Amino acid sequence: MDGNAAPRATGEGTTRTRLDRGRGALGPALELVHTDRAPTRAVLTAELGVTRATAGAVAAELEALGLIRVDAHPGAAAGSQGRPSHRLELAEDGPVALAAQVHADGWRAALVGLGGRIVATAPGCETVDADPAKVLGSVVDAGAELLHDTGRRCVGAGLAVPSAVAEPDGLALNPLHLAWPAGAPVREIFAERVRAAGIGGPAFAANDVNLAALAEHRHGAGRGSRDLLCVATGHRGVGGALVLDGRLHSGSSGLALEVGHLTVNPEGRPCHCGSRGCLDVEADPLAFLTAAGRDPGPEVSLLKQSDDLVRTQYADPSVRTAAEALIDRLGLGLAGLVNILNPDRIILGGLHRTLLDADPERLRAVVADRSLWGQSGGVPILACTLNHNSLVGAAELAWQPVLDDPLAALA
Numbered sequence: 001m002d003g004n005a006a007p008r009a010t011g012e013g014t015t016r017t018r019l020d021r022g023r024g025a026l027g028p029a030l031e032l033v034h035t036d037r038a039p040t041r042a043v044l045t046a047e048l049g050v051t052r053a054t055a056g057a058v059a060a061e062l063e064a065l066g067l068i069r070v071d072a073h074p075g076a077a078a079g080s081q082g083r084p085s086h087r088l089e090l091a092e093d094g095p096v097a098l099a100a101q102v103h104a105d106g107w108r109a110a111l112v113g114l115g116g117r118i119v120a121t122a123p124g125c126e127t128v129d130a131d132p133a134k135v136l137g138s139v140v141d142a143g144a145e146l147l148h149d150t151g152r153r154c155v156g157a158g159l160a161v162p163s164a165v166a167e168p169d170g171l172a173l174n175p176l177h178l179a180w181p182a183g184a185p186v187r188e189i190f191a192e193r194v195r196a197a198g199i200g201g202p203a204f205a206a207n208d209v210n211l212a213a214l215a216e217h218r219h220g221a222g223r224g225s226r227d228l229l230c231v232a233t234g235h236r237g238v239g240g241a242l243v244l245d246g247r248l249h250s251g252s253s254g255l256a257l258e259v260g261h262l263t264v265n266p267e268g269r270p271c272h273c274g275s276r277g278c279l280d281v282e283a284d285p286l287a288f289l290t291a292a293g294r295d296p297g298p299e300v301s302l303l304k305q306s307d308d309l310v311r312t313q314y315a316d317p318s319v320r321t322a323a324e325a326l327i328d329r330l331g332l333g334l335a336g337l338v339n340i341l342n343p344d345r346i347i348l349g350g351l352h353r354t355l356l357d358a359d360p361e362r363l364r365a366v367v368a369d370r371s372l373w374g375q376s377g378g379v380p381i382l383a384c385t386l387n388h389n390s391l392v393g394a395a396e397l398a399w400q401p402v403l404d405d406p407l408a409a410l411a
C-alpha cells in the first residue's frame with residue numbers, strides 16, 4: 001500500500017472526517033499548486049503542516065472539483081530512495097477566468113487557467129472608443145465567444161486598465177491616455193456586461209501595473225519575494241506597484257504607489273497632474289522616441305517602436321544618448337522609492353525592461369549611488385518575465401475567490 005494513501009480499512013467515514021478537518025486547507029493547498037510550490041503530495045503535506053492522510057484527502061477533493069490532477073501511479077526517480085510521492089498538476093481542462101486589458105493602443109481578451117496559463121486569446125482591437133461602456137462591451141463579447149468556442153467553465157472575470165482604480169467603487173480616476181472621462185465606473189460597467197453576456201462568477205477591475213506585479217509575484221520574476229517593487233511603462237505613462245509580505249498593497253482606497261508622478265527632472269516636460277518632469281512624461285516610450293529624434297508613427301504602438309529602436313539601433317549615438325537619459329531618470333526615481341520602501345526585489349516591465357537589458361550596470365549604478373542600499377549590499381533589479389502579465393494578473397483577481405475557498409466558489 002502507498003504510504004501516502006489513506007488506509008482502505010478505515011472506511012469512507014474516516015476519509016470524510018479527515019477531509020472535514022482539512023477543509024480549511026483546501027484554499028492554501030490550491031494556492032501552493034497554483035504557484036508551483038507543491039509539485040508532489042509529500043511537499044504539500046510538509047507545506048500545510050498536516051498529516052499525509054489529510055493532505056491526500058485535500059488533494060482528492062481538489063481533483064474532484066476539476067482543479068488539479070493527482071498522479072495515481074507515481075514512479076520513483078532514478079537513484080531516489082523510499083516510496084515515490086504522488087505528483088500534483090493543474091488540470092489542463094479545468095475552469096478558466098476571463099481576463100481583459102485595455103490600454104492606449106487597443107484592448108485584448110483571454111481565458112486564463114490556474115497557474116497563470118493563457119488558454120485562449122481573442123484577436124483584440126487596436127482602437128479604443130471614448131465610451132468605456134462600448135469598449136468593455138466589445139471586450140466581454142470577445143471573451144464570451146472564447147468561452148463558447150472552448151466550452152470551458154468560467155470562475156469570473158478580471159479587467160486591467162491604465163488608470164488608478166479607486167476603491168470601493170471601482171472608479172477609473174485618471175485614464176489619462178484614454179479618452180474616457182475621469183471617474184468612469186469601470187468595474188460597474190464591466191460587471192454589468194459580464195452578467196449580460198451570461199458569464200458566471202464575479203467581476204473585478206484594477207490598475208494594470210498592480211495586476212502585472214501580482215502576476216509576476218505569483219508566477220514570474222517576483223516569485224519568492226516578500227517585499228516586491230514593480231515599475232513599468234507600457235504604451236504610455238509609468239506605473240508602479242508594491243507587494244508587501246506577499247500581498248498586493250493598494251493603500252486605503254486603491255491609490256497607492258502612483259510612481260508616475262515622482263519628479264525626476266524639475267525643468268522637464270509638463271505633466272498631466274499639473275507638475276513638471278514626472279516619470280510619467282520623462283521615462284515612457286513617447287519621451288524616449290522624442291529624445292532619440294524619432295517621429296512616432298501610427299503603424300505600430302509606441303512601446304513596440306521604442307523596444308525595436310533600443311534592440312536594433314542601440315549603437316546609434318542618438319538612440320544610446322536617449323536611452324541613457326531615460327535610464328538615469330528611471331534610476332533616480334527608483335532610488336527614491338528604495339529609500340522609502342526598502343524592497344527586497346525590483347522588477348521592471350515594458351520599455352524599462354528593455355532599457356535594463358540594454359545597460360543593466362548603468363541603471364544599477366544610478367540606484368546604488370542615490371540610495372542607502374548601495375552601502376548595504378544592494379537589492380536585485382530584474383526584468384519581468386511573463387508575457388501579458390497584466391492579463392494574467394487580471395485573471396488572478398477572478399481566481400482569488402477560488403483560492404480563498406474552492407468549495408464555496410465552485411458550488
